[in-house]
Amino acid sequence: MSDQNTQAAHPPAPAHATADHHEHPTWKQYKWVAFWLTLITAVEVWVYYTPFKESSLFAPTLLVMSAVKFTMVVAYYMHIKYDHWIFKRLFLLGLSIATVTILALLFLFGKLKIGG
Amino acid sequence: MATTAAPAPIGTHAGASYGHGEPTGIWSWLTTVDHKRIGTLYLWTALTFFLVGGIEALIMRMQLMGPNGQLVSAEVFNQLFTMHGTTMVFLAIMPLSAAFFNYLIPLQIGARDVAFPRLNAFSYWVYLFGGIFMTVPIFFSAAPNAGWFGYAPLTTMQFSGGLNIDFWVIGLQILGISSLAAAFNFITTIINMRAPGMTLMRMPIFTWMSFVVQFLLILAFPAITVALVFLLFDRFFGTQFYELAAGADPLLWQHLFWVFGHPEVYILILPAFGLASEILPTFSKKPLFGYNVMVYSGIMIGFLGFGVWAHHMFAVGMGATADTIFAMATLLIGIPTGVKIFNWIATMWGGQLRFVTAMKFAVAMVALFTIGGISGVMHASPPTDLQQTDTYFIVAHFHYVLFGGSIMGIMGGIYFYFPKMTGRYLSEKLGSLHFWFFFIGMNVTFFPMHYSGMLGMPRRIYTYDAGQGWDQFNWWSTIGTILMFVGAIFFIINFFKSRKAGAIAPNDAWGAGTLEWSIPSPPPDYNFAQLPVVTSRYPLWDLKHPEMTADIAHSAPDEMTITDSHAVPMHEETEYKTAKELGIPMPFPTIKPLFAALFLVVMFSGLIFIHVGMFALAMTITIGGAALFVGTLYGWLTSPLE
Amino acid sequence: MATAVAHASDGHAGDSGHGEHAHYTTTGLEHRKIAIWAFIGSECMLFASLISTYLIYKGRSKVGPMPHEFSCKVSNVVASTADGVAALGCAAADVMKPILDIPVTSQSTFVLLMSSLAMVLALEGVENHGKPGYDRWFKGSKFWLAMTALMGAAFLGYQAYEFTAFVHEGLTIKTNLFGSSFFTLTGFHGAHVSAGVLWLLTLLAIDMKRGLKGKNDVLVVDICALYWHFVDVVWIAIFTLIYLIQ
C-alpha cells in the first residue's frame, strides 16, 4: 500500500487496465485443488487416530497441513495469485497483523514460551 | 462538455453557501449523499458533542477545584469521567477527523465523490444515532460509569448491575459499525479515485495520514468488537468470559481492549498531523520538508502501533520479558514521531511565515504534542510507569497529546478549511482570542496535573482531602478549564458570525498548493468540472508559483498519458455550473441510508430490554429491527446509484 | 517516471452496481472488489481475536465437559484438589470422554470445502454465460449456485446437530469457559455461513429471474465468492486449531 515504485513498475498493461480479463485458474486446476483439499483433510483426520497424535511433532505437522489448505484456497479459489497486487496486499496486511496478534496474545497468556 | 471559459473574477460569489441551484431544505440534508454535506454534518455533530464533553469536564473541574468538593456525588462523577472520555474519543475527535476525511479526501485527490456515497451517508447516520443512544442516559443519571476503557470484570453484571454499562457496550458496538463502514469507503476511494497523475507519493499528506488511519480502523476495531461481544454475552446470555470464579482471566479484556486502544491513539492523532502538514507549508510558503520521510514515518507509526499495546498494562505484572519487549517497541515508536516533529520545524525554517490563526494552532500543535510525546516516552519505561500509572501525570500526558495534539490540529484545520467549506473566512480577531484562550487555558489546566500526579493524586477520584499538596495545582487546573471555555465561546461566536458575515474567500483562500484550492469555495456538488492532471505534489503551486516547487519531483508532460477524456491539464475552476449543464452524473439523494442506520440502532437497542426482564419485547424489537434493516438494505442495493 | 494512469474502459463506480457511465478509476479495478478485500483483511482480525480467546481459555475450565480427552489425575485439574476433581464430574472414571466429535466434524469440513469448489464453478458459469458448452445444466451458474447454498446449509445442519448433541451432554454457552468460547467462536463462523447462504440464495433468485450475465454480474458473484471462500478458510483454521490439536 505504500510503495510508489511497485505501482510504477506496473505499466498500464491491458492485464491491469480491465480488471476482469485477468488470467484465470482453469477447470482442471479447480478440480486438482479440490482433490488436494480432500486428501489433506483425510490425512489430518487419519493422523488424529494414529499414535503420532502423542508426538510433539503432531501439532506442527497439522498446522503446516492446514496452512497449505488455507493457501491453496486463497491462491486459486480466491484467485489472489492471478489478481491485482493491491488485493494481495490488503489481505496479507490483515492476515499478518492478525497472526502476530494471536502469537503475541498466546505468549502473554503463557501459552507460548519464547525459545520453545 | 463545457470547459472553463474566460476566467471569472475570483471571489465574487456573494452569499456563498450551498445555494448554487442545489436544494437546501432539511430534506436535502436527510437524503444527501454528497461527501461535502456529509462532512459538514459530521462537523456540526462532532462540535456539538465536543461541547457536551467539555461541559462534562467543566463540572468535574468545578468539583475538584478545592478539597472536599460537594458539587456532584461520587456516582455522578463516575458517569461524568466515563462519558467525558467516551464522548471525546468516539463522539468528538474521531468524528471531527471524519468530517475532514469526508470533506477533504475527495477534493485533495481530485475525485467527484467517495467510492460509495450512500455507504458514506449510512456511516454518518449510524454515528449520530449511536451517539444519541449513548449520551441521552446521562440526563437520567444512568450513563455509563466504569471509565472509557470499561475494564471487565468491573463491567460485568456482578459489579455493574445497572443499565449504565449496557448503554456503553451497545453504543460502542454501534459506533464501531459506523467507523468500519467509513474506513472501507475511504480505503477504496484513496486507492481508486485519485486524479490522473496523482501517484501515491504525490498525495497530500493529510490524505496519506487518513489512509493510514483507515487501516488502523479496520484492523483495530475488530478486537474491541470481539471484546464487547464477550461482555454483551456475559451480561445478557450468561457466558463466562470475564467470570473469575469460572477460571476466566482478568486480563483478557485489558489485552483485547488495548489491542484496539493503542492504535486508537494514532487514529486520534494522525489526522491532526495531516492537517498540520497542510497548514505549515502553506504559511511558510515552502513545500513540506522531507515529504517521503513524513509518509514513511506515518506508515511506521501505524505498523508499530499494533505492537505496543501492553504498555498500558505494565502495572498488572506481565513479567520481565513482556515488559521489556513492549517498552522497547514503545520507545521505538518515538523515533518516527520525533522525525515528524523535526520535519515540521524544518518546513518552517527559512520560510516566509504568516501567523494567521490556522498557523498559530498548527505551530501550537507541534509544540504541545512534543510535550505530550516526551512525557509519553517517560512512562514507556516500566519502572517509571509504575510511579506514574493511574495518577494525574497520565491525565496530563494524554491531554497534551489529545488536546494539545489532536484538538489544536483540528482547530487549525477548521480555521484553514472554513473558507473552502463556506466561501467565507473566519474572523482573525476572534480567532486570535480563541487561540490564545485555548493555548493558555490548556497549559494552565494540564501542566499542573504533572505535579499533582507526581504528588500521588490518583485519577478518577471524585473528591480529595486537603493537606496532600494537591490543592493549588487543582485550583489552577480548574482556572485553566474556565479559560478554555471562554475560548470556546469566542469560537462559537466566530463560527456563527462568519458563516453569514465573514470576509468573502476566493478559490485559493490562503495560497496553498493542493487540488482542493483550485475549485470554487464552496465547491460545487460535482467538485471538479474537469479532472485535473497532476504532475507533482503541489499542482496548484506548479500553476501559480512554479518557482516554489522547482526542487520537487515532477513528471514531464510527454511522460503523461492522458487517456481519460475528462482529464485536462492542471487549471483553476471558477465557474459555477450545475452538474446537469456539464453532463456530470450525480448520485441520487436517498433516505434509505438514514433508515438503514435507524433500524440498525433499533436492532441493537432492543437488547437493553433483556436486562429489565422483558425478554420477549427485547427479541421483538431486535428481530424486528434486524428484519427492517435487511429489508432496507435490499431496497438500497437494488436501487440505482445515479 | 511512469504514472499510474491505468484506464478503466468500463468502471462501475458506486455501490449499486448499475452505474452505466464510464467513471475514471486510478487502478482500473472495481471499487467493490477493493472494498471486499479490505473487509476480508478486517475479518482476519475479528477471527484472530475470537480464536486467541478460545486458545487462551483452553484448559482453564473448572467444570466439564471438556473438548478433548481429559485425564482426571489430580495434577491435571485446575483446583488441584480432590474437590476440584469431583467438581469436574469425573471422579468415577479415570478418563473423561472428549466432547468434540471428530468424525462428524470431518464430514462437515469436507462439505464446506466442496462448497468452495461449487462456488468457483458457479462463477465460471456466470463468466461463460451463453458460451457453447455452458448451456448444459451441470455447467451453468444456477446449478452450482444452488449446490453451494445447499452445501452451506448442510454445514449449518451439521453445526445444529453438533450444538444440540453438546447441549444434551451438558455443555451450553453458560457451562464453562470452553462452552462460552467454543460456542461464540463457532457461532460467529456459523453466522457468517448463514449470511453467505442468504447471499447465495439472493443471487440464485436473480439468476432464475433474469439470468446472471455480463461484466457487472460477474463482479457481483465474484465478490460473494470471495466472501464465501474466506469463510471456508476460516473454518480450515478452526478445524485444525480447535478440533484436531489438543
Ligand SMILES: [Cu+2]
Ligand atoms: Cu498506548
